Amino acid sequence: MKYDSRLIRKPYAQPRLKRAAWGFVTAAFWGLYIYLWLPLVTLILWLLGVRTAFFELYTRQHQVEPFLIVAIPAMAALCALLLIGWAEYNRWRFARQDRRSPQDDVRVDEVAQRLGADLALAQRLGQSKVTLLHMNEQAIPESMSTPALVVPAAG
Numbered sequence: 001m002k003y004d005s006r007l008i009r010k011p012y013a014q015p016r017l018k019r020a021a022w023g024f025v026t027a028a029f030w031g032l033y034i035y036l037w038l039p040l041v042t043l044i045l046w047l048l049g050v051r052t053a054f055f056e057l058y059t060r061q062h063q064v065e066p067f068l069i070v071a072i073p074a075m076a077a078l079c080a081l082l083l084i085g086w087a088e089y090n091r092w093r094f095a096r097q098d099r100r101s102p103q104d105d106v107r108v109d110e111v112a113q114r115l116g117a118d119l120a121l122a123q124r125l126g127q128s129k130v131t132l133l134h135m136n137e138q139a140i141p142e143s144m145s146t147p148a149l150v151v152p153a154a155g
Contacts, residue, residue, distance in 0.1 A: 116140040 012019075045051065112122035121141060125131060133141045 117142075 108122045108126055109119060111125065112119045115122065116138075117140065121144060124144060128144070128146060130146060132145050132147050134143045134145070136142050
């Protein structure tokens with residue numbers, strides 16, 4: 001039986017618009033899921049006194065601490081600068097290498113040597129798409145077979 005590529009899901013083979021639409025649907029349902037947990041989280045935080053601690057530490061007598069007005073935006077700007085700096089450093093570091101370029105083919109004798117198998121087995125491996133290797137006690141391939149694939153029913 002010939003190899004059927006429908007058995008492996010390939011999300012990047014789908015059109016971008018379809019992938020993006022399912023991404024938005026997934027994000028919406030995650031948002032709904034989190035929204036449903038918020039009352040329980042609020043109750044736990046209230047029982048732990050987080051609301052009281054917030055008012056005592058930051059808004060005592062309903063006044064905003066002047067230090068917070070300056071410190072929180074400064075910390076947010078520093079975090080943003082650090083993140084942008086790290087991203088630019090990585091872009092500079094990896095800009096010279098294109099990792100998407102095709103890789104060189106590996107010779108059959110090298111595959112056989114690395115596997116510890118004979119040359120005939122390595123040649124058969126290179127010609128098949130789906131293979132089941134039969135190994136001995138020392139994890140060296142002795143033989144191979146092609147498993148019978150079950151084709152999913154069209155539905």
